[in-house]
Amino acid sequence: MAEDKKKKSISKGRREALKTLATVPVLGVMAYGVYKKEKNERSKRLAADMFRFKEKPVPPPVTDGKRIRIGIIGYGIRGKDLMNALGFSTPQHVEDLKTAWKSNAQDSRYKDFMEQEDLNVEITAVCDIFDKHAEEAMAAGANIHREGLNGKYGPTPKRYRNYKELLAADDVDAVIIATPDHWHGTMTIDALKAGKDVYCEKPMTWTVPETYMVREAVRTSNRVFQLGHQNRQIETYNRAREIVERGLLGPVTLVETSTNRNDPNGAWVYPIDPEANPKTIDWKQFEGDPERIKEYLDYMTSAGLAKYIGPDSRDKFNLERFFRWRCWWDYSTGLSGDLLTHEYDAVNQILQLGIPDSASSSGGIYFFKDGRTVPDVLHTVYEYKDRNLSMLYSATLASEFNRSRKIMGHDATMEIGSTLSVTVDPRSEQYKDQIEKGVIKPGQPFYTYTPGQKDVDAISSATQLYFAQRGLLYSYVNGKRxxxxxxxIKEWLDCIRSGRKPSCGIEEGFQEAMTAHMGTRAYLEGRTMYWDRDKEQIVRG
Structure with missing residues (x-):
């Protein structure tokens, strides 16, 4: 009965309000409209004043435009992307892009590729242990004019069957490493010792011990090292960093970031090439460097984690493990090394967090029960005591529900992806007067920044969708995509030519690697891991 009376009262109130509005003179309605418009304009002016940014300075042109000779190690999924970024692609891929563009004018990948700046590089050497990938890399490296089938191609790069032979080549100045995780550290160290500049895909290392070794090798090499976190080039993140630095969010106490995917491709169940077999794949070389493997096996055994090791895998040829290697700790760094590192590096460049004081993780194999040993659901909490801040990473490979990256301050929360928005907190002290005056409406985006991107085209997999939502596919410089x-990669090459410092060099890489390893070890050992800043060591709780 009380509920019915309440509903009738609300209904009556609405009717009375409508009657009142009907009696308001036209001028009164217009005056209210002017007032509302002025309030909105005041809000917009305030936002414009608060969020006025300086344009990011463009580095001076590189004076020494020498041609750089590059060797490619690994031409799988990511290796192809890196070669495309260099301006080299197989004739068949160029044909496919052209066909897609003709059938869909909004698919601008062909146009973007053809208009991409010539980086003045030459692909002189390729190495891949799968014959088909090696042959594709050679075809891409010879396609110097970015032509389709039946084009005029340049010299074919030399194929090396072992990466050490490639590193010994005199006509290789720099290398790009796009191999499975368990090879990153070993190849980086060997390349630096051979006097090559290095671009290595993330994560930087597979194990904790080699993380120190890579750092030492870079510091003593006098070569340029760039870790492959392309989010360092995203203008949205630069703007987010300035918002934090100017205190517009107030004290930041919590960061939430995540990865959601929901299909086999996103869970690393990649297709198995029908041409793959023991005769076309060097399985022994795929398995890894014996010394690093022994270190890994010794650690896993001493920590009581032998159950995570595939005991027979290293002697038996296995196509599933070769193409879907991310699913096993024997070759992978799991969600921490693959996807958490993207999120961590984005937050680290905005907040300058560094290595956390502690890490706690939980999760498991909840959906993809296909023999994998790495989890498909993971939650990791990093604590930064001196910053009075926690960072929460949460991931599932069995749901595509979109969760934005949030940096939560006492006065406002910033959400960052392909766009950026700032929402003022109702309890903000910094914006209390503006809230009371109605200039700022809490709970709604007060400031929004959208780069020139209107559409996300050519999304063909869960991985690409994730990259697009996170702003990892494209960035804008002076309005151009x-x-x-x-x-x-261009930044890396410019640094080689000029001596400038890359944005994701060894110090940033060391922070990324140790942070990821802390999260992984916390999950594997079921205990909190701590960082001893004086000794620079991960210690068990």
Whole structure:
């Protein structure tokens, strides 16, 4: 009965309000409209004043435009992307892009690729242990004019069957490493010792011990090292960093970031090539460097984690493991090394967090029960005591529900992806007067920044969708759209020529690697891991 009376009262109130509005003179309605418009304009002016940014300075042109000779190690999924960013693709891929563009004018990948700046590089050497991938890399490297089938191609790069032979080549100045995780550290160290500049895909290392070794090798090499976090080139993140630095969010106490995917491709169940077999794949070389493997096996055994090791895998040829290697700790760094590192590096460049004081993780194999040993659901909490801040990473490979990256301050929360928005907190002290005056409406985006991107085209997999939502596919420079991987590789090449410091060098890489390893070990050992800043060591709780 009380509920019915309440509903009748609300209904009556609405009717009375409508009657009142009907009696308001036209001028009164117009005056209210003017007032509302002025209030909105005041809000917009305030936002414009608060969020006025300086344009990011463009680095001076590189004076020494020498041609750089590059060797490619690994031409799988990511290796192809990196070669495309260099300006090299197989004739068949160019044909496919052209066909897609003709059938869909909004698919601008062909146009973007053809208009991409010439980076003045030459692919002189390729190495892949799968014959088909090696042959494709050679065809891409010879396609110097970015032509389709039946085009005029240049010299074919030399194929090396072992990466050490490639590193010994005199006509290789720099290398790009796009191999499975368990090879990253070993190949980086060997390349630096051979006097090559290095671009290595993330994560930087597979194990904790080799993380120190890579750092030492870079510091003593006098070569340029760039870790492949292309999000360093995203303009949205630069703007987010300035918002934090100017205190517009107030004290930041919590960061939430996540990865959601929901299909086999996103869970690393990649297709198995029908041409793959023991005769076309060097399985022994795929398995890894014996010394690093022994270190890994010794650690897993001493920590009581032998159950995570595939005991027979290293002697038996296995196509599933070769193409879907991310699913096993024997070759992978799991969600921490693959996807958490993207999120961590984005937050780290905005907040300058560094290595956390502690890490706690939980999760498991909840959906993809296909023999994998790495989890498909993971939650990791990093604590930064001196910053009075926690960072929460949460991931599932069995749901595509979109969760934005949030940096939560006492006065406002910033959400960052392909766009950026700032929402003022109702309890804000910094904006209390503006809230009371009605200039700022809490709970709604007060400031929004959208780069020039209108559409996300050619999304063909869960991985690409994730990259697009996170702003990892494209960035904008002076209003023009660029592939972020192209910008990141270009920066690396410019640093080689000029001596400048790359944005994701060894110090940033060391922070990324140790942070990811802390999360992984916390999950594997079921205990909190701590960082001893004086000794620079991960210690068990």
């Amino acid at each position: 660029f592939n972020t991987t192209f910008l990141h």
